[in-house]
Amino acid sequence: MGKEKATNRVLSIFFTILSLAWIYPMFMILVNSFKTESSINTTSVFELLGASNFNGLANYVNALTRQGFAAAFMNSLIITVTSVALILVCCSMCAWYVVRVNNRFCKAVYFLFVFSMVVPFQMLMFTLSGLADRMGLNTPLNICFIYLGFGAGLAVFMFAGFVKTIPTEIEEAAMIDGCSPLQVFFHVVLPIMKPTYISVGILETMWVWNDYLLPYLVLDSTKYKTIPILIQYFRGGFGHVELGPMMACIMMVIVPIVVVYLVCQRYIISGVVSGAVKG
Amino acid sequence: MGKVLKKWWPLFVLPTVLSFTFGFIIPFFQGAYLSFCKFKTINKATFVGFSNYAAAFQDPEFAHAFWLTAAFAFLSTVLINVIALAIALALTRKGLKGTNAFRTVFFMPNLIGGIVLGYIWQILINAVLSSVGAQLLSLNTTAGFWGMIVLTLWQQVGYMMIIYIAGLQSIPSDYLEAAKVDGANAWQTLWKVKIPNLMSTITICLFLSLTNGFKLFDQNLALTGGDPDHMSEMLALNIYNTFYSRVGAKWMGIGQAKAVIFCILVVCISLVQLKITRSKEVQQ
Incomplete structure (x- = not known):
């Protein structure tokens, strides 16, 4: 038993060092986001803060006021919340219908949903952006219609997988008691599916919030930017890269994610596991 | 049940199917058709047969991107899974302190988007390169490739580790106890008990990391942007650049023909996965 304990101690030390190394890239950005512009270059990145290079919150103020961070954050928030809400409501209803009715049309639709999960975005990026442009889907609210269609594959697949495990007797009993299908869905099926809603919600949120290419191609990018587009613009659009404000932006993107993650860790991890095992 | 429900389709399926039609089905088939056309906009297309495909296969940059992507996908898949499984095995040991904190830390990078990840690592890798006196990422092909590997490891090891931990925890403890009673050492337990029971998890993780490797775009764009001179450009980025950065x-x-080839490639990998997963289910 003594040997076990010694191994555990060595492993503990090893993983502590590895964890610190794992966090280091984020720590490095944090430190540099407080430096003055002139003291950030490729050789001084590793230096810690001192009196000579400390810039206070100036980079954050700059990012919020001059670089359009606040607007981009709001756009990302609107797109993510609306899209995920739409996906959860519409796709769970669709999945229940597809499983319960299960005629030839439903089978075909289900097959197409599953197929769409596999197809890489490059296959339709050009035609989709053209179509979205002509249909006026290039604003933060309208783009959610596309996200519903694009997120439907994974969402319907996961919801349908769960619906198949629900015994139909409960729903039939509710039906005999005089419930309409709509009431059956919202009063009986929806509460049973709560864990799946959480899993799907987390997976779709992670995807929409971080998505770069779809909003970049579809949105009218002179008017609307999301956070990933803004970060990408720092290199492309400004000529000289202002590293200080850029790192401040990166920090303001990471911090909310880390906070949400630490609070809902249990749900996020179980959501990811169930998504992977079914996908 | 189904009969009553059937006439409720406008409410239950129409919104999803409608947006799926416009968001996926129409662009997909239009894209497949356009790969046989010469066009500038979708409406002005002339049919040219297979000449786009011939040109795509003759494009040396596309061939380079293909081999680079294949090498990257293979290498990253092996490294991610070996490291993730090793960490998962260590973190499921009995009596190890702080396992929850370690899990939390390792999984965290997975939540950060590809573009942001790319820039974080661009800054870090350039700093390391300049401190050892090597050329920066924009001129350094080798560093670009290994940089993407390191970045991908940082992002995905935690994710796969979580899946492996779930798999390890679902192995019945009787099996492990029986192995212990029979006098198996840790190494034998790993190869004779744990890994055979993990096979379905391993299949899932292998294919997840393989398809992720082939589809990699954001990280590639943000970390190297294909520099120097398309040498670190992978398939997805190559297709993107063919569309939007070339004149003519x-x-x-x-570009559309390349996208179709890319799509067929990814679909084939997924079909192989499906077949392997199915055959496993039959055996169990």
């Missing part, structure tokens, strides 16, 4: 109408069609 013919490149649109070629």
Whole structure:
């Protein structure tokens, strides 16, 4: 038993060092986001803060006021919340219908949903952006219609997988008691599916919030930017890269994610596991 | 049940199917058709047969991107899974302190988007390169490739580790106890008990990391942008650049043809996965 304990101690030390190394890239950005512009270059990145290079919150103020961070954050928030809400409501209803009715049309639709999960975005990026442009889907609210269609594959697949495990007797009993299908869905099926809603919600949120290419191609990018587009613009659009404000932006993107993650860790991890095992 | 429900389709399926039609089905088939056309916009397309495909296969940058992507996908898949499984095995040991904190830390990078990850690592890798006196990422092909590997490891090891931990925890403890009673050492337990029971998890993780490797785009764009001179450009980025960075109408069609080839490649990998997963289910 003594040997076990010694191994555990060595492993503990090893993983502590590895964890610190794992966090280091984020720590490095944090430190540099407080430096003055002139003291950030490729050789001084590793230096810690001192009196000579400390810039206070100036980079954050700059990012919020001059670089359009606040607007981009709001756009990302609107797109993510609306899209995920739409996906959860519409796709769970669709999945229940597809499983319960299960005629030839439903089978075909289900097959197409599953197929769409596999197809890489490059296959339709050009035609989709053209179509979205002509249909006026290039604003933060309208783009959610596309996200519903694009997120439907994974969402319907996961919801349908769960619906198949629900015994139909409960729903039939509710039906005999005089419930309409709509009431059956919202009063009986929806509460049973709560864990799946959480899993799907987390997976779709992670995807929409971080998505770069779809909003970049579809949105009218002179008017609307999301956070990933803004970060990408720092290199492309400004000529000289202002590293200080850029790192401040990166920090303001990471911090909310880390906070949400630490609070809902249990749900996020179980959501990811169930998504992977079914996908 | 089904009969009553059937006439409720406008409410239950129409919104999803409608947006799926406009968001996926129409662009997909239009894209497949346009790969046989010469076009500048979708409406002005002339049919040219297979010439886009011929041009795509003759494009040396596309061939380079293909081999680079294949090498990257293979290498990253092996490294991610070996490291993730090793960490998962260590973190499921009895009596190890702080396992929850370690899990939390390792999984965290997975939540950060590809573009942001790319820039974080661009800053870090350039700093390391300049401190050892090597050329920066924009001129350094080798560093670009290994940089993407390191970045991908940082992002995905935690994710796969979580899946492996779930798999390890679902192995019945009787099996492990029986192995212990029979006098198996840790190494034998790993190869004779744990890994055979993990096979379905391993299949899932292998294919997840393989398809992720092939589809990699954001990280590639943000970390190296294909520099120097398309040498670190992978398939997805190559297709994107063929569409949007090249001058001349013919490149649109070629880009779309490349996209179809890429799509077929990814679908084939997924079909192989499906077949392997299915055959496993039969055996159990």
